[in-house]
Amino acid sequence: MIKEKLNIIKVGGAIVEDETSLEGLLMSFSSLKGKKILVHGGGKIATQVASKLGIETQMIDGRRITSAPMLKVVTMVYGGLVNKDIVARLQALGENAIGLTGADMNLIMSVKRPVDPVNFGYVGDVKFVNVRSLKSLLEAGAVPVLAPLTHDKEGTMLNTNADTIASSVAKALSGEYSVTLTFCSSTPGVLKDVNDPTTLVSKISKADFRAMVSDGSISEGMIPKLQNAFEAINAGVSKVVITSAGNLEGGTTILADPETDD
């Protein structure tokens, strides 16, 4: 049986925070036909709001420490400010957008990350994606807009990386749909030379990735993104792409590992 197509677009903080980029991305997203899901970040806005509220932002290895006050900030900013702004704009573009966190309909359940070796605070590692509820929303014609928040099913919201939300949802829904997962940021994709956009790599295999990490041509922030991408393509997602907001059809396509006999 041929599965129906589903586009999952993950849009990073740098785009969400820039008025012109966001408008362009939402127009492109709106022009995509068929079933689709948008996953958004918003870290810089959270940092700004936290700062105004006198809450210090602490990062370790580029990842946010989510203290109890910071959890309130990300719940406000991701679940409220950013999510509802995107939903209202998509509604104006005629999309039947519905803004959701992992708590809503128990869509994404997570467990609080162990405090060893690093105590990241109220950060959740995804344990369960509610395929049935997401599918029912998609089948009803809704366009889910997912904030990077989950819950522990015990009454507490948890902060979860938006790339992880996108790849977890893509993997979970790949049994039901032919999923294209697009990570959309401000760079055009994987570059041989990060300072030269013309050195775009159109396709990348795990072997290419390892070689580029070894020779230092893949930068720090791209490594976890590519790891997420390889995990998704090898877990049944039909297509995984890393691209820029202005070029949803281009970018770098992630190649699945060759099948082996073992």
Place this chain on the structure above:
Amino acid sequence: MIKEKLNIIKVGGAIVEDETSLEGLLMSFSSLKGKKILVHGGGKIATQVASKLGIETQMIDGRRITSAPMLKVVTMVYGGLVNKDIVARLQALGENAIGLTGADMNLIMSVKRPVDPVNFGYVGDVKFVNVRSLKSLLEAGAVPVLAPLTHDKEGTMLNTNADTIASSVAKALSGEYSVTLTFCSSTPGVLKDVNDPTTLVSKISKADFRAMVSDGSISEGMIPKLQNAFEAINAGVSKVVITSAGNLEGGTTILADPETDD
């Protein structure tokens, strides 16, 4: 045909903002059988967050002026912080809660209130309730948790009074369900003497209401609430009650106007 029952509970800011009251209310709400919707406020938390962000809260006749920065605050606080906290807690109680604003699935569309005679800013007057989408959520077993936010379908969120959201939704759904609308605050209901909880009025008609306004026994905040309540009961809502969080089965029942021949 006998319509299925639907409980719509509106819970005011004073309860949402008090940990013990909120927990009690959510337990009571969770014990209600059948289809149900929770509508919440959260004004005091918005005022606190605004104050910390250096945004001044201006009120006219007890109603908030929603400037552009205040719209961001209420979108964060109502749509994010308060809404997702309630959803996560209800999920922990086994309820299939889904937190929504009027923008989500275009559930409640409003128009920005005219600037004459008072410019309330980004405040929306309800124009349309999406009965079909609300019904599809209820029929799928979801428990909608509605924040007091609407949108104009042109990309802008608007601030709308939670009592108004509750009565608008109750009226709109009364064609589909036998709706009981319960306004739940920190007072036990309509009191003959506001300082004496034993003077509870168990039933109130429009004539009683007018008499109590004339003799000054109904206080300022209760007047718009009762007006909302009478409007709802006369527009097809089966039962309208004003009560306290700890007593969802008690309080003051609103009597419909007698039917006339004209």
